[in-house]
Amino acid sequence: MKAITANRLTDGRVIYRTAEGQWSSRLDEAEHLDGDAAEARLAQAEAEFGIAVGPYLIDIEDERPGGQKWRREAIRLTGPTTGSTREPA
Amino acid sequence: MYKYDAYDHALVRERIEEFRDQVARRLDGRLTEDQFKPLRLMNGVYLQLHAYMLRVAIPYGTLNGPQLRTLAHIARRYDRGYGHFTTRTNIQFNWPALVDVPDILDHLAKVEMHAIQTSGNCIRNVTADPFAGAAADEIEDSRPWAEIIRQWSTFHPEFTFLPRKFKIAVNGARDDRAGIRVHDIGLQIVKNEAGETGFEVWVGGGQGRTPRLAQKIRDFLEPRDLLSYLTAILRVYNQHGRRDNLYKARIKILVEALGAEEFGRQTEEEWADIREGELELPAAEIARIRAFFDRPSVSKAQPVPVSGKPGFAGWLRRNRRAHQVEGLSSVVISLKPVGGTPGDITDDQLDIVADLAERYGFDEARATPDQNLVLPHVRNEDLETVWDALVAAGLATANAGLATDIVSCPGLDYCSLANARSIPIAQAISSLVEAEGLAEPVGDVTIKIDGCINACGHHHVAHIGVLGVDKRGEEFYQITLGGAFGNDASIGGIVGKGLAGEDVPGAIVRVLKTYLEIRDENERFIDTLRRVGADAFKESIYVAA
Numbered sequence: 237m238k239a240i241t242a243n244r245l246t247d248g249r250v251i252y253r254t255a256e257g258q259w260s261s262r263l264d265e266a267e268h269l270d271g272d273a274a275e276a277r278l279a280q281a282e283a284e285f286g287i288a289v290g291p292y293l294i295d296i297e298d299e300r301p302g303g304q305k306w307r308r309e310a311i312r313l314t315g316p317t318t319g320s321t322r323e324p325a
Numbered sequence: 326m327y328k329y330d331a332y333d334h335a336l337v338r339e340r341i342e343e344f345r346d347q348v349a350r351r352l353d354g355r356l357t358e359d360q361f362k363p364l365r366l367m368n369g370v371y372l373q374l375h376a377y378m379l380r381v382a383i384p385y386g387t388l389n390g391p392q393l394r395t396l397a398h399i400a401r402r403y404d405r406g407y408g409h410f411t412t413r414t415n416i417q418f419n420w421p422a423l424v425d426v427p428d429i430l431d432h433l434a435k436v437e438m439h440a441i442q443t444s445g446n447c448i449r450n451v452t453a454d455p456f457a458g459a460a461a462d463e464i465e466d467s468r469p470w471a472e473i474i475r476q477w478s479t480f481h482p483e484f485t486f487l488p489r490k491f492k493i494a495v496n497g498a499r500d501d502r503a504g505i506r507v508h509d510i511g512l513q514i515v516k517n518e519a520g521e522t523g524f525e526v527w528v529g530g531g532q533g534r535t536p537r538l539a540q541k542i543r544d545f546l547e548p549r550d551l552l553s554y555l556t557a558i559l560r561v562y563n564q565h566g567r568r569d570n571l572y573k574a575r576i577k578i579l580v581e582a583l584g585a586e587e588f589g590r591q592t593e594e595e596w597a598d599i600r601e602g603e604l605e606l607p608a609a610e611i612a613r614i615r616a617f618f619d620r621p622s623v624s625k626a627q628p629v630p631v632s633g634k635p636g637f638a639g640w641l642r643r644n645r646r647a648h649q650v651e652g653l654s655s656v657v658i659s660l661k662p663v664g665g666t667p668g669d670i671t672d673d674q675l676d677i678v679a680d681l682a683e684r685y686g687f688d689e690a691r692a693t694p695d696q697n698l699v700l701p702h703v704r705n706e707d708l709e710t711v712w713d714a715l716v717a718a719g720l721a722t723a724n725a726g727l728a729t730d731i732v733s734c735p736g737l738d739y740c741s742l743a744n745a746r747s748i749p750i751a752q753a754i755s756s757l758v759e760a761e762g763l764a765e766p767v768g769d770v771t772i773k774i775d776g777c778i779n780a781c782g783h784h785h786v787a788h789i790g791v792l793g794v795d796k797r798g799e800e801f802y803q804i805t806l807g808g809a810f811g812n813d814a815s816i817g818g819i820v821g822k823g824l825a826g827e828d829v830p831g832a833i834v835r836v837l838k839t840y841l842e843i844r845d846e847n848e849r850f851i852d853t854l855r856r857v858g859a860d861a862f863k864e865s866i867y868v869a870a
Contacts, residue, residue, distance in 0.1 A: 311527050
């Protein structure tokens with residue numbers, strides 16, 4: 237399965253496209269897509285002006301990022317693994 | 326330190342207002358991302374994995390107290406409480422919102438800083454010796470020349486759209502601490518037989534996927550000819566550099582294709598047409614710029630303390646550097662706590678360094694290519710007070726130049742170009758080296774880690790380099806041995822097949838232990854490696870893998 241991800245225009249944070257055509261910071265709210273439907277939905281997202289920058293498809297396996305880019309997408313989802321990030325003051 | 330004049334202030338102000346309007350037009354949809362991306366990059370704004378990243382220029386690595394305090398404020402107010410010093414002596418903020426960037430640039434402008442030319446195919450921030458104006462082995466202070474190049478290259482209309490980015494280093498000491506052999510142009514200040522200072526000119530160095538060491542094309546360039554000669558080099562590159570292939574666009578590829586001799590000939594030919602013109606540097610202008618970089622003086626020189634609290638002597642031994650003025654020392658503020666993120670510094674720590682620079686450091690600090698900071702001018706009688714404050718701030722790690730002083734790019738934890746993580750590998754190596762008690766016994770060694778072949782972490786020129794690669798979704802790490810940065814610059818060679826991340830720290834520790842077993846007396850790691858060859862270490866890397 238696939239999902240569509242992007243970065244939010246105002247602050248660059250990671251977002252996922254929902255079935256309603258909205259954007260959420262939660263992967264579990266992302267629409268799961270397959271085959272031609274995924275490509276069509278991505279084309280739609282790319283054509284819209286909105287809050288998303290650079291939408292693209294990612295693989296989803298067992299509700300988590302999958303495929304060869306799984307680690308990159310897991311880090312995008314959960315943040316750096318360096319143990320040194322802090323939440324905004 | 327250089328102070329902006331009215332022209333500098335106006336230039337930066339105008340750019341901020343221009344960018345503020347561009348951001349507004351992007352946010353309301355008048356600009357597409359394709360239109361906006363080159364504009365934001367010209368202002369240092371990248372889009373990384375999790376957020377925008379703002380790269381702030383630190384001209385030739387020089388900072389003062391108010392600037393450090395402003396960086397602290399930006400980290401605290403607009404980021405997540407920390408910044409990250411890079412190998413190009415800039416600072417990056419990993420979490421700013423796009424909507425805040427114009428305001429951040431306003432704060433920077435008030436202390437004569439900006440993010441201009443920290444991206445794009447232009448002349449980037451000039452690199453210089455972080456001990457310039459202080460080092461005991463200095464021939465001449467490189468900062469006035471770096472400042473002259475900064476002014477000449479800022480918004481230079483002819484060189485704003487080069488085939489690729491362009492980096493210049495200036496070194497004024499006998500030891501090359503600016504990396505002139507791994508820059509597009511390296512300028513080494515030398516004296517001729519008449520005792521006059523000028524520049525050796527090196528071209529075509531660089532790292533990335535095609536690492537090359539620069540080659541010398543001129544033995545002595547008179548200072549007045551600096552800008553005309555740089556212009557000639559840039560014109561040859563701009564004319565003949567490849568724009569058809571991103572990976573072959575750097576000047577190193579052109580120099581290799583033409584040969585250094587032919588590149589030099591074409592440069593001289595171009596230079597002959599322009600050297601007597603408006604680019605000739607007037608002596609009065611050189612003197613005006615030099616006047617901004619006064620050497621501090623001491624009325625009554627005190628010796629370096631020989632005793633003090635536990636830990637102080639060890640810190641002095643590792644982190645103090647000799648100064649050209651009797652009674653002063655330079656000190657390295659390590660941003661490499663064991664297990665920490667190389668180059669990271671918190672907002673509070675930035676404030677403390679600002680305090681120390683102002684109270685005890687003639688209001689100067691420097692960022693280094695090793696991702697540390699330097700207080701270049703500290704009175705010897707103030708060293709222990711400075712150390713006390715650094716200890717309290719968690720900034721007194723006594724490891725400058727040791728195996729725990731690891732350089733690392735941001736890697737896959739932040740960077741959209743990376744293939745593998747690098748910071749966690751650095752953290753694991755430094756923790757294991759510390760646990761094994763190896764740092765002090767091994768002594769001087771450089772370990773540098775990259776998460777992709779672009780090599781922002783300079784692994785090619787590390788004694789021990791680590792390069793992360795992705796193989797079908799899994800991280801592997803190639804080990805390189807024998808690289809060096811400086812007078813004896815060399816490119817490291819890949820030892821063998823890649824290791825899994827969890828095997829890297831053990832392999833590095835075994836390399837260090839092998840060195841301790843086979844070294845001659847007083848022989849540095851790199852000298853042993855060059856004497857016996859990398860193969861002598863190969864078994865230690867793969868024995869348990």
